[in-house]
Amino acid sequence: MPGAPPFRDAKRSAEARLSGALDGACSVEVSHALSDAQRGTILAIDDVMFREELRYTRAELEERSHRPGFTCFLLSLEGKPIAYDYGYDDDEPGAFYSDSAATLIERRGVGSTLSALEAVYCYGRGYRRVKLSTEERDEVGRALRRYWERFGFTVISTDEDDNIVMVMELTTEAVVGLHGKYIA
Numbered sequence: 001m002p003g004a005p006p007f008r009d010a011k012r013s014a015e016a017r018l019s020g021a022l023d024g025a026c027s028v029e030v031s032h033a034l035s036d037a038q039r040g041t042i043l044a045i046d047d048v049m050f051r052e053e054l055r056y057t058r059a060e061l062e063e064r065s066h067r068p069g070f071t072c073f074l075l076s077l078e079g080k081p082i083a084y085d086y087g088y089d090d091d092e093p094g095a096f097y098s099d100s101a102a103t104l105i106e107r108r109g110v111g112s113t114l115s116a117l118e119a120v121y122c123y124g125r126g127y128r129r130v131k132l133s134t135e136e137r138d139e140v141g142r143a144l145r146r147y148w149e150r151f152g153f154t155v156i157s158t159d160e161d162d163n164i165v166m167v168m169e170l171t172t173e174a175v176v177g178l179h180g181k182y183i184a
Contacts (some may be wrong), residue, residue, distance in 0.1 A: 007117075010120040010179055011028055011129060013025055018109065018113055020057075021108050022077050026077050027075070032072075033066075042084050043123055045143060048128050049103070071086065071088070071149075072085070082103060083101075085101035085114040086100055088098045092129070094127060096131070113182050116183050117183060122170055123175040129170055130169060131166065131168075134166050144164075153168045
């Protein structure tokens, strides 16, 4: 089996795929620190896409952006930001915690492509797993656990508030599969 593609190649392929799917020029910006404008963009997307108790405040987002390994993927369509995905080093060595992701354009492959791109990035950086926390269904009934299972995530715990912690092992086979399905 061939190895996973280099991130820069996967990023170009993701931009091309999304440009075709969205009928406009798409670009992915990768940042390890957030500018005030980027924080404002993420918070504005959150205001549209998340119910209030799931939104981070500016201070919470600022704190997260200073965690070790912080990486944000910000997708723009024709220069206008429409989606993001960010995370940082998990407490578990070798794990990346995918903290938050949202897109203003749904059902067009944006979220799937960004999630797969994050996996390629993490694999290339030497992470062995990606973790996230989700819920069974969101307020509009979307099956979130099932959505993440499509990427290879499995449930490792559920707490009393019905938060589900999931993990995906970053094997070469898994990353190549995600790249082939959601990026190439």
